[in-house]
Amino acid sequence: MSSRLSALKFVANNKKSVGTMLLAFAISFMTIYLIYSIVICTVISDEVITDRFPRYTTYLDISDKTLGVDRNDYDSGDDYAQALAEKRDKLCEDLKAIDGVDDAYYTQVLMTKYQAILGMIGYEFPLVDLDKVEPYLEHLDAELIEGRLPEGDGEIVVDDVLMKNQGYKIGDWYDEDAYGKTFTIVGVMDAPYPTCAGTPMGGTNSGWYIVILNDSEHAYVEELLGEVGIELSPEDEYYDKSTYDDAMDEISGIMDGVVLAIMAVVMIFTALSVIIAYISLMRNRINEYCLYASIGYSRSEVYGMMMREMMIVIGGGLVLGAGLSLLGSYLLKTCAMEPLGLIGYIWYGKQFLRIVAAFVMIMGVLQIPVLITMSRIKTIDAIED
C-alpha cells in the first residue's frame, strides 16, 4: 500500500519551526567543533615544542647528594661552592664525552612564553656565554634570518614563530626577569621549535641548570647519567623526553576532558531544548496523527513519517553544522592561529565523528517524545466521544 505521508510536506510548510530546530543543531555542532579547534590548537602547538625540545636539549638540576657533596664536610660556603662547581664541571665533561652529546654546561636559563588561543605555554631556554652562542644555534640547526647574533651581555635571538606569536620586533625589550632586568632582542632565527638563545646578565633571578646539548637518540637524562655512572635520586629534577612526554599526555588528557565536558554540556542543552520543542510540536499534531490512523494508515507508516521528519531536521543540522564548522575553523586558523604562529587545522575527523555520534544519541533520546506521541494516537471516534 503506497503511503502519502511525506515528511517533506511538513518540512516545506513549517519552515520556521523546522528551521529553528535545524539551526539549533547546526549551532551546537559548530560550537562544539570550534571549541575543539581552539583547545586542540593549544595541544598541537604544544606538541611541537614538547616533541622537538628534548631532541636537542635536556635540562638537569642535580642535587648535592647525587653529586656526592655534603655541606657539613666544608668549613666555609666558598669551599662548599667550589666543591660543587668542580663536581658539576666533571659531570659536564663526562657527559660531553658521550657520543651523541655535543656539549654540556652549567648555565642560567630564562623562561619564554608561547601564547596559545587558550592559555600560555612556558619553557626555558639557556643563556650561554658569548662564544657558545653560535655552537648552540648550530646544534639547534637554527639559522639567523634577520638582525645579528648576541655580541654582549643580555642580548637574545628569537625564533621567527615566537616573534610572530609574541608580536616582538628587533630592538624590543624581552623582559621576563622579576628583578626588572631586561634583555634585548637583536636577531631573528629559524629554529626547529619556537625558542630563544641569548647571553646572560649578572644579577638576575634566572635559574641554573646543567644544559645538555644532546641528539634525538640521547634525549633521556636518566640514561645519559647512567652512561657516566650516576644514578639519579628523587631530589634531582630534569626535563627530558620522558618528562615532556608525560606532560604532553597530561595536557592531552586534560584538554580531551575539557572538550568532552563542554561537548556534554552543549549536547545536553541541545537535547533538552529539542526534546521540549518536539513534545510541543507533536502535541499540536496529535489530531493529524489521529486522522491518519482513522483513514487507514498504519502506526508504522505514521512512525516512519515522524522518523523521516526527524532525520531531515537532524541530518540538515549536521550538514549545515559541518559547513559552518569548517568555515569557522578556516577563519579561526587564518585569522587567529596563523597570526599567532600557532598550529591549527580545518578538518578534525575524530571530533567530527564524535559530534555525529552525539547527534545519533540525541536522535535516540528523541524516541521518547515520539513513542509517547505514538501511544496517544487514537482513531477519531475516541477523540469525538
Added chain:
Amino acid sequence: MFKIKNISMIYDMNTDEKLYALGGFDLDLPDKGLVGVIGPSGSGKSTLMYCMSTLKDPTEGSVEYNGKDITKISGSEREHLRRREFGFVFQKHYLVPYMSAVDNVMVAGLGKESEVRAKAEECLRKLGLKDREFKKKPAKLSGGQCQRVAIARAMINDPKVVFADEPTASLDHVNAFNVMKILREYSKDRLVIVVTHDRSILEGADMTVELWDGNISKITVA
C-alpha cells in the same frame, strides 16, 4: 452490503449502571444509496457508524460487510478497508492545518502522485472549489470550503462506502444543501451513510434509520 446482527455497545462495562450506546438490534443496508441514520444526541448513531467502519468494536454482535464479519478481522485488514473501501467525513473536518486544500485531499489518495493530484483537483472542482483556492490552507478557507475539502478527501479513492458524521453541522443552509447534493449524487453508485440529528438534510434519502436510546425506533425505505 452491510448485515448487522444483534449489535450492542456498552460503555462503562465495569460499573453497576451499564450505559448501552447500542441496545442489540439487526440492520441490513443496501449496496448503494443514501442512508440516513437519525436520532437525538446520545441515541447511538455515531457509535453505530464507528462500529460499521471498524473504528470501534461492538461489545456483542457482528457487522458483516460483503459477507465477512469485520468485527473479527485483524488490525491491518481494518486499515486496508478504511484506506481502500471506506471514506470518512467526520463531524469536525480534521484537515491538516499546514497543508493546502489539494494536499489535504491527496493525503488519503492511493496511486501515482500525478494521478492522485489530478483526481484531487477534479474532486475539489466538482465540490465547487475554485482553482485559486486549491493552494489555500484550511485557515484561509471558510467552514463550508473546509467541509468540502474533507468530503473530497473521503471520495478521492472512489470508496464503496462513505461514512459522514454530521457533515453539515458547521454549515449554513446553502452550504448544507450543496454538501448533501454532492453526497446524494455520489450515492447513485455507492453507499453513503449520513449520521445526523437534522431530519431536513435527509430529504430524498433512500433509507432512513431512526435511533432512540441505542435502539432502532423506525426504518423508512423510499
